[in-house]
Amino acid sequence: MHLRLRLLSCNGCRAITDLPSKPALAGTRLSKLMAQQGLCSRREADRLIASGRVLVDGMVVNQLGIRVNPDADIRLSAQAARHRETLATILLNKPPGYVSNLPEKGYPEAASLIRRENQQRGRPGHGNDSVPAASTLNVAGRLDIDSSGLLVLTQNGSIARRLISPDSRVEKEYRVRVSDSFDDHTIAQLCHGLSLDGRVLRPAHVTRQGARQLMFVLTEGRKRQIRRMCELVGLKVNNLTRTRIGGVTLGSLPRGQWRYLGSGEQF
Numbered sequence: 509m510h511l512r513l514r515l516l517s518c519n520g521c522r523a524i525t526d527l528p529s530k531p532a533l534a535g536t537r538l539s540k541l542m543a544q545q546g547l548c549s550r551r552e553a554d555r556l557i558a559s560g561r562v563l564v565d566g567m568v569v570n571q572l573g574i575r576v577n578p579d580a581d582i583r584l585s586a587q588a589a590r591h592r593e594t595l596a597t598i599l600l601n602k603p604p605g606y607v608s609n610l611p612e613k614g615y616p617e618a619a620s621l622i623r624r625e626n627q628q629r630g631r632p633g634h635g636n637d638s639v640p641a642a643s644t645l646n647v648a649g650r651l652d653i654d655s656s657g658l659l660v661l662t663q664n665g666s667i668a669r670r671l672i673s674p675d676s677r678v679e680k681e682y683r684v685r686v687s688d689s690f691d692d693h694t695i696a697q698l699c700h701g702l703s704l705d706g707r708v709l710r711p712a713h714v715t716r717q718g719a720r721q722l723m724f725v726l727t728e729g730r731k732r733q734i735r736r737m738c739e740l741v742g743l744k745v746n747n748l749t750r751t752r753i754g755g756v757t758l759g760s761l762p763r764g765q766w767r768y769l770g771s772g773e774q775f
Contacts, residue, residue: 535575538564542582548592549665561588596640597662597769598622601761604656609647618659619645622766631767648672649680649753652732657682657750658758660775670775671753672729678775681752682724682734687744689719697741698722704730709737 539553548556556562560570563583569576576582584592602608606618619642627639645661648671662668671678698714713725724734735745751758754775761767 536578538562538569538574538576538582539572541576541578541580543666543669545582546666546670547582547584549669552665556584556588561585592664592666595663596634596645597660597664597667598640598645598766599756599758599761599769600659600661600766601758601763602651602656602659603763604654607653608650608659610650612653615653617642618647618651619661621764622661626765628761628765628767632770634768649729651750652735655748655750656763657748658753658756658761659750660753660756660769667775677727678754679752680726680729680750682726683717683747683749683751684722684724684734684738684745685747686720686722686738687746688742690716690722690741690743694741694743695722698724698737702737702740704733704736709733712737 538557539550542548542553542556542562543550547553553562554572557569557574558572560568561584562569563585564576564580566581568585600618600621602618602621605615606621607615608618611617622639622642622645624639640663644663646663646665646668648660648662648668651657651659660667660671670676695714695716698712700711702709709730710726710728715723717723726733730736734748738745749758756769756773756775
């Protein structure tokens, strides 16, 4: 099947503007490829495509639903790339008692802490140094209401997808204090072989940090996963703090305060 294309000049680039009414079945949806390559979320990809800010093999593509060769060279326009640089990503040390993303009656949302007076002092700003509105920030990886530590809120869809998509393998590290002592057999159980909700968990890296303290490193984020894992082996969690996500650590960020993701930091 041959496609009829009309090529127009667009700021020095050729543009695909006329496609058959029925999309070709060959290839992969452009928006899906953009998300897989970490350029942006699929929703953001559709918006960028529709506005003519995506180039495929040097041609501007502006038709939603288009399929392209998976090996195609996909790039954002210079304008779209500049816009991405203005998107804020925030690191918050969430205290217990705050919900991370789903409102619960009587409990404040973690995003409500993103105020000027809670910004960590002595840290570099972002863009025009204005504080982003909470409504523009998406939580990338929840922390349950009783837990504390590193919480990521971002305007960047590609960062959110990297951290929370079902196929994500980004490590999350937690410091966990439990109510009872444990032995090496208990640690071995926590590392491999447990199931939640009828599904086997991915292998975890669990190490002893003290008589009643453990360090968990997970590559998935099931609901209340660590607390439920501990219950399965007869332990009760008294305190849980997330200390690292990928290559970004909580560091010296005080509880209840936030800072911007640094230019050299990567998840």
